[in-house]
Amino acid sequence: MKRSILVLLAASALLLSACSPVTGPSPTGSHSTESPGTESRDDTPLVAFYGDSYTRGTGVSDLSRRWSTTISEQRGWREFNPSVDGLGFVNNRDALGVDLPREIIEADPDIVLVTMGLNDAFAYDRFGDGIRDRIESDFERLTTALPHARLIVVEPFWYTAQRPESIEAIIGWVHAAADEVGADYIPGASRWIQGRAGEMAADGLHPNDAGHGLIAERMDAALRELGL
Numbered sequence: 001m002k003r004s005i006l007v008l009l010a011a012s013a014l015l016l017s018a019c020s021p022v023t024g025p026s027p028t029g030s031h032s033t034e035s036p037g038t039e040s041r042d043d044t045p046l047v048a049f050y051g052d053s054y055t056r057g058t059g060v061s062d063l064s065r066r067w068s069t070t071i072s073e074q075r076g077w078r079e080f081n082p083s084v085d086g087l088g089f090v091n092n093r094d095a096l097g098v099d100l101p102r103e104i105i106e107a108d109p110d111i112v113l114v115t116m117g118l119n120d121a122f123a124y125d126r127f128g129d130g131i132r133d134r135i136e137s138d139f140e141r142l143t144t145a146l147p148h149a150r151l152i153v154v155e156p157f158w159y160t161a162q163r164p165e166s167i168e169a170i171i172g173w174v175h176a177a178a179d180e181v182g183a184d185y186i187p188g189a190s191r192w193i194q195g196r197a198g199e200m201a202a203d204g205l206h207p208n209d210a211g212h213g214l215i216a217e218r219m220d221a222a223l224r225e226l227g228l
Contacts, residue, residue, distance in 0.1 A: 044076050044077060044078050045075075045076075045077050045078065045109075045110040045111060046077070046078045046080060046107065046108070046109040046110050046111075047072060047077045047078065047079055047080065047109055047110065047111040047112075047113060048080040048081075048082075048104040048107055048109035048111070048112045048113070049068045049079065049080070049081040049082075049083055049113050049115065050082075050083070050100050050101070050104055050112060050113070050114045050115065050116060050138075050142075051068075051081075051083040051087075051113075051114070051115035051116055052083060052084065052085065052086065052087045052088065052115070052116060052118060052119055053083070053084075053085035053086065053087075053206055054115065054118065054157045054206065054207060054215075055067075055068055055081065055083040055115045056081065056083035056084065056085060057069070057212070058085050058201075058206045059200070059201035059203070059205075059206030059207050059208050059211070059212075060201075060207075060208065060209050060212050061208075061209055065209045065212055065213070066212050067207075067212045067213075067215040067216035067219055068081050068083075068113075069081075070212070070213070070216040071216055071219055071220055071223065074220065075223075075228065077111075080104070080107045080109060082100055082103045082104070083100070083115075084096060084098055084100065086119055087100070087116070087119060088116060088117065088118070088119035088120035088122075088123060088131070089116050089117065089120050089131055089134040089135050089138060090120055090123055090127045090130060090131045090134050091119040091120050091122060091123040091127075092119065093134075101138050101141050101142055104142065104146075105141075105142065105145040105146060108146070108149075109146070109149055110148075110149055110150065111149060111150045111151075111152065111228075112142055112146065112149050112150070112151050112152070113152045113154065114138075114139075114142075114151070114152070114153045114154060114183075115154045115156070115157065115189075116135075116156065116174075117135075117155075117156025117157075117167075117170045117171070117174050118156050118157050118158060118159075118167070120156075120166075120170050121156075121158075121164060121166040121167040121170060122166075124164075124166035124169065124170070125166075131170060131173065132173040132177075135170075135173050135174055135177045136173075136177045136180065139151070139153070139177045139178065139180070139181045139183065140181060143181045143182070143183070150184065151178075151181065151182075151183035151184070152183065152184045152185075152186065152223075152226065153174060153175075153177075153178035153183045153184065153185050153186070154185075154186045154189045154219075154222075155171055155174065155175070155185070155186060155187050155188060155189040155190050156170055156171055156174060156189070156190055157189055157190060157192070157193070157215075158190040158191070158194050159193060159194060159195075159200070159205065159207075160194065160195060161194060161195030163190075163194075167190065171190060175187070184226050186219070186222040186223075186226075188218075189215075189218070189219075189222075192214060192215055192218050193207055193211050193214060193215065196211070196214075198210060199211030199214055
């Protein structure tokens with residue numbers, strides 16, 4: 001049984017990592033930045049989302065239905081969402097040639113919401129503690145460059161009923177690194193859609209409209225507890 005789970009996770013890893021920014025509903029260019037249909041207003045908070053396909057919105061019928069856009073519109077936030085499919089703190093970062101912390105720092109947001117880590121579970125055997133080091137350096141980099149921004153770190157998402165040791169280790173590293181820099185931390189997100197087939201798109205890997213709706217509902221509740 002353990003071998004079967006490992007084979008299943010390995011196959012899923014290949015599919016998740018293969019997702020490129022042009023797979024599924026594609027925003028203008030390689031990134032989706034401002035919320036669809038929302039005009040920029042300098043007097044409203046700018047919120048940056050540092051994430052992967054689950055935050056970019058792969059799997060939804062329209063980007064207006066992704067959870068990040070939903071909670072932004074609910075709060076009147078301006079959304080900056082450069083999230084990239086298949087990306088982790090380490091996984092695919094060099095291969096894709098992206099530096100989302102740099103993009104976020106250049107955007108100078110009022111709030112940074114981090115939802116990374118899922119894809120690093122598939123790179124755990126290759127990079128090990130290097131993932132922890134990158135998590136720590138990313139958080140330190142963001143808080144140093146954006147001293148007035150509020151950093152909110154979300155427990156990494158997960159999707160299957162089986163939970164590999166790798167995701168548990170990464171969750172622990174993310175939580176510890178968030179505490180180290182004094183960031184807000186939202187626990188429990190790895191179980192929000194775990195094993196819920198009805199909330200997954202046809203690929204079985206990404207949340208569909210219902211899945212993003214569920215994430216938005218739970219993220220909304222968590223943010224309210226933080227006073228947002």
